[in-house]
Amino acid sequence: MTAASVEARIGEFVSRYSPQIGPELREARARLRALFCRGFELVYDNTNALVFAISPTPVSTDAFVSVAGYPRWVTLFFSHGERLHDPQRLLQGRGRRVRSIRLQTAAMINTPEVEALILQAALPLKKAFLAAPPLATAIKAVAATQRPRRPSRALRSG
Numbered sequence: 712m713t714a715a716s717v718e719a720r721i722g723e724f725v726s727r728y729s730p731q732i733g734p735e736l737r738e739a740r741a742r743l744r745a746l747f748c749r750g751f752e753l754v755y756d757n758t759n760a761l762v763f764a765i766s767p768t769p770v771s772t773d774a775f776v777s778v779a780g781y782p783r784w785v786t787l788f789f790s791h792g793e794r795l796h797d798p799q800r801l802l803q804g805r806g807r808r809v810r811s812i813r814l815q816t817a818a819m820i821n822t823p824e825v826e827a828l829i830l831q832a833a834l835p836l837k838k839a840f841l842a843a844p845p846l847a848t849a850i851k852a853v854a855a856t857q858r859p860r861r862p863s864r865a866l867r868s869g
Contacts, residue, residue: 768843769849773783
C-alpha cells in the first residue's frame, strides 16, 4: 500500500466518527505522531475503537503508547503505564499493565505533564527508536465486525 492509499483508508476510518470526535481523534493522532520522527505508527480498526499506536518496530507487542477513538471520547493509552512515575495522578486504570488518560481535548497531549509521561514511556526504547526508519504508518488490522463509531441515540439524549 502506498502512503497515500494508507492515509485515504485512515480517512475512511475516521469519517465514521461524529463531527465532535472525528476531528479530536485526527488531531490527537497528529500530535502523537509529531513527538516521534522515527518508528512505526500501527493502525488497528478494532471492534471497539480505532487505534493509532506508536512503536519502534512494526511488531504490535512493541507498541507502548496509543490514541484510541470511541464514540464519545478519545483516550491516550500507555501499554506499560503501571511502571510510570505519575506525580500529577493523571493515569487511570487498575489493570496489571495498561493505564490511560481520557483526553478532554487533543491538545492535552502537549501539556508538560502528559508529554513527560509519553517521553518517560519511550525512554526504555530509545535505542530501538534510533535504529528505526523515519516514521511510517501501517494498517495492521481491520475487524470484520465493529461497534458503531457514533454514540447511539440513547447516549446522545442522555
